[in-house]
Structures are given as C-alpha cells and as structure tokens.
Amino acid sequence: MYSQKKLKLLKLSENVEITFQPFDYELLTVTPIAVLSKKSVQFTPIRLVNMLNSGDAIDSLVYDNSDDEEEESSVSIGVRWSGDMRVFASEKPSSCTIDEVSVDFSYEDHMVTVQVPWPNYSRLSEIKYVF
Template identity: 60%
Template sequence: MEQWKESNSFERSRNLRNLYGTREKAQAVEVFRKHGNLLKPFEYELLTVSPVIILTKNLLQFAPIGLVNMLNSGGALEWVIHDDDKSSVSAGVGGCGEMRVFASEKPVSCTIDGIGVDFSYDHHMVMIQISWPNSLNLSVIKYVF
C-alpha cells in the first residue's frame, strides 16, 4: 500500500482502479484503515477522471486534466478536439492557472490562442501556465506532437 502513496498520480489512479475492480468496497476501506491511509476530518484528496484520447497516427495517448489550481479542475475545459492528421489536440479553457494534461509523449510545441508558449513535461504530464487577459472568451490551447 505504501507503493500506492509514493507513485505518481497516473499510477495511483490505475492502482486505485485495480483495487476497486478486484475487491469489495468494504475490503478496500479495511486496507486503508489498516495502513493508516484514511484522510483526517476536513482533509480531502481529489481525483479527476478524464477519457484518454488516442491519436492513431502515432498511437499517442492524451487525457486533459484541466486547471489544477481549481477544485473542479476538469470544469474549466469547455471542449477538446483532436486532429489525427496533424498529430494535435486543441482545448477550449475558461480560467487561468496551471493547465495539465497527460500525454504519453512530449509535445513538439504548445500554443495559447495561436501564440507559442513555454511548457514543461515531467512524468507524462504537460504543464502550461494560462493567464486570462480576456474573461469573455475561452483560451484555445493547442498541443502538437
């Protein structure tokens, strides 16, 4: 169970899914109690569930997570469109902060509203900082692989 706590978020979600898929819920709760992994009162841990998009041209896996500084991180995503021919994924995002997506490969480039931006890639996570200069429109983020 300690391995579950020390793994990255993608591995944790996979391990948690496997745990719930193979045991009764009551047994899972007992495992957490025995190992002291229950949350204390007024503490929380959020899981964001997002569908994985597969770009068929290069078998790239992509899953938008959202703005991680928000409690409902996925709620900032208005739409996601992928283009297999161009090996790209675009997303309409409302809000500002750190946008994260899961990607099985590092993007070649990232843009916000058509302007190239710096991004970081660590453990299959792409991170971009989004400012929100015009609150009336969505920011369009494009990831090219």
C-alpha cells in the first residue's frame, strides 16, 4: 500500500477492505510470491517506492534456482530509473549488488531496501539478491 507504506501478505481466498476519506487515495501493488526452491525463501519484488507507476520501473526478473545444493540461490532484477527499491524476502539476503558492485541494504520486517543510483548510461541497473 503506497500511501500507508504497509505490506500485507494475503492468501488467494483473503480480501482487503479499504476505506477512503474525501480526496484520499491509495495505490496497491499486487504481485505473486515465488519460492526459491533450494533455500525455501519466499521472494517478490515490490517496486521503486518513490514512483507512482511502480510497475514500469521493473524491466526484467530472473530467478536462479541452481540444482547444485552447494550453490546459493539468487534473484536478478533489471530496474530503470533510481530510488528506493523494495522487495519482500522471507529471509535476509547474504549479499546485494547493483551492476556487480556490492551495496549496502537494509532488512526489516521481511522488506529488503536498497538505494538504486541514477545510471550514467542508457541501460538498466541490475540488482542481484543472493540467498
């Protein structure tokens, strides 16, 4: 929920009730949760939270679920534009990179937040979360 800055996990059978005051609004991002099979980590991208049209910021999404038990699972997201990128993850990632450079991230209440800088070139920024 954009205005309320809340995350709600729902089952398919659950509903959300929202009440609006006059001239009030709310934007909802609805996205399915994937499970990284090797680590059983639940994961889904939310968006660049500074954008109203959040769906347009994520250009690609790749889940790497290698069959090798020794390898880590990862998720790569191609993002256009800059800002605070948030994803839901049931566990804290072991690392996070942007364009193969390690970056600081925060993890609170199953929400991973990373600051995506404005790219100096006309291509996507690739954010990689490793579990």
